[in-house]
Amino acid sequence: MWADLARRTNRLVPDVSVTAVADALDYLCLAQLxxxxxxxxxxxxxxxxxxxxxxxxxxVCPPVNRMLAALGPLQAAVPDGYELHVLHGAGHAGPSALAHAYLTGRLGRAHPGLSQGEAGLRELVAGFPRADIGGEITPMIPGHLHTGGQLGPALAIGQGTVLDAPHRLSVVLIGDGECETGTTAAAWLASRALHGTGDHGTVLPVVLLNGQRMGGPSVLSTLSHAELTSYFTGLGHRPVYSDGRDIGQLRQAVAEALGATQPLGSAGPSSVLVLTLDKGYGAPARLTGTSAVHKTPLRDPAAVPAEFDALADWLTSYQPGQLFTFSGRPRPHLLPALPPPRPEPDGLPAPRGCVAASAQVAAHAAGRPFAQVVPEVLRSRAEQGPFRVFSPDELASNRLDLGDKHGRPVPWAVEVLSEEVCHAWAQGYTETGRHALVATYEAFAPIALSLIQQQLKHRSVRRHAGLAPLPSLVYLLTSLGWHNTFTHQNPSLTTALLAGGDPTLHVLTPADSARTAAALTFALRKLDRCTLVVAGKQTTVHHPLETFDAELRNGIAIWPHLTHPSPGEPDLILASAGDLPAEALTNLARRLHTERPDLRLRYVHVHDLTALAEDGTRPLALTPDGFARHFGIRAPIVLATSGHPAAVHALLGRRHPGPRLTVLGYLDPGRPVSQSRLRQLCGLDDAGLWQLATTLTNAPKEIPE
Known part of the structure; x- marks a missing residue:
């Protein structure tokens, strides 16, 4: 379908119109700089x-501009029910995206001060790089997808956008420097893991082989033409080449490449378009092929006469008067090659009944093991609509048996041994309005940290731009370090993301498998969040569910079955965050009730770590009154977490209770130790907790002033 459409538009839209659009884009980029x-x-x-x-x-602008110009007629002709997305690997092409959005009129719709016209054009040019939009590609620029500032994941994200979407074509613009990254290198091969996983759309990778990275030649550019063909053929792609100088030949190459594409996951080779236009094409000849073209090739033309003369010649070579009217609008001969502005897609309906549905799941799962209830939740979610689980070859290890009733793999769960690719697939899937889960070992999830942080920044800009909320990014972190060997102990993903302060981040630390099943149900229903569910696959202890509604709504609850009924300030507060901490502290609480029945004990479970944050910094952060109601004002507090103690201290910030708070959690032992020895070193063994509680409650009471 896409190849036929390309060939038809090649006949109907003259090359001169497409060439004029490419020149107009180049000119606007240069003018903005x-x-x-x-x-x-x-x-x-x-x-x-x-x-x-x-x-x-x-x-990066000239090759990107030629691709945008060549794709314009195709975008304009996309029939109803089909979609064509352009996904940029390099955010540096911000001038191109702005110029393109200006020419199509979409920029003016989103930002009226940048509408087509004399004032809008002056503002576009003079205001770059804009403080309100920025100089790189962000969701503030309509019509262009770029989901983070990290180089490398664009191909895998593009693959994620077309999963379960046979009506969609994603054209992914990949810099040749990006091909040196592990995520891009893995994504070529990883697409083979998608064979037999459903009906998918099509990805056309376009490698911008301009020969240069930021500071020197790219590795890919050192391959001969024969070596390059062998390289892409070995990756399962048939290369189609164009130097981009002749727009007509580039359009033919696009049609040829689309004719050789296969839907993602199909057997047999697909195509890749290799665009070999020089980096910085069009710059003064003495600078071509040098690293100077990466940014602004002429550094100070306002003060250096020779540079000023070169800039004047460069600008006039585009003959802007032939491209734009006096009022700053594209001239009529450009219009056939420009896609019309399309409305932003409707947002997803606001989720309803999340707490009730999750509580129902918890009640059904009560007393049952992780290996039963968590797969049940995921299968149930898959029956409700588009949903994907991605895992780096760890589903069985994490006791997530998602096979069908005959034991066969389900198509909606895909494993590939790359955390970055799993994240990028989930990112592309959720960025196009579908729900996904990444399930992995707690210790190896930090491999995707930078990608998650970049997606959170991208989502933050989306909210600032007023765009509709998308499905949440959800991670299930299991195979926790408490039950693993030394090299498999690393809870730092939670610590690092909490330190970033993103208000949409939620870290769920359920106390048992029923709560884990409910937490996943809750997280997968919510929109526009990043939720980490930290839950051990080996949990065997179960706790009463009478407070679970409060845990879901508020992120925290006092457990009455372990709390002394007398009002007022307790003698000791025990607080757990996670299943192993809950097991350890409830054992301590029961012993205290038995051996010290007069001790006024309060037990708190923290279901969402962000409830501990400073008031006003996060949606679930306790108010000052709520914090005092849970944690008292004078009583010693023992808070146990499955992660790093430092994360709790940082969350508490300025309302930290000071020396009355003792936080216990994972401490790196520095060497392999047994599981029981690890708990002892971290203070979470029975003897160590009893000694701590005894010391704290036998200490002299502070006399209030």
């Missing part, structure tokens, strides 16, 4: 028209 005024050269250029400190990236 350099011009302070006189955006269309309506009068002779003067040094006063030039920015004193040019900023931005030119090098």
């Amino acid at each position: 350099y011009l302070h005024d006189n955006p269309l050269l309506a009068r002779p250029l003067t040094p006063a028209d030039v920015k004193p400190r040019p900023a931005g990236h030119w090098g």
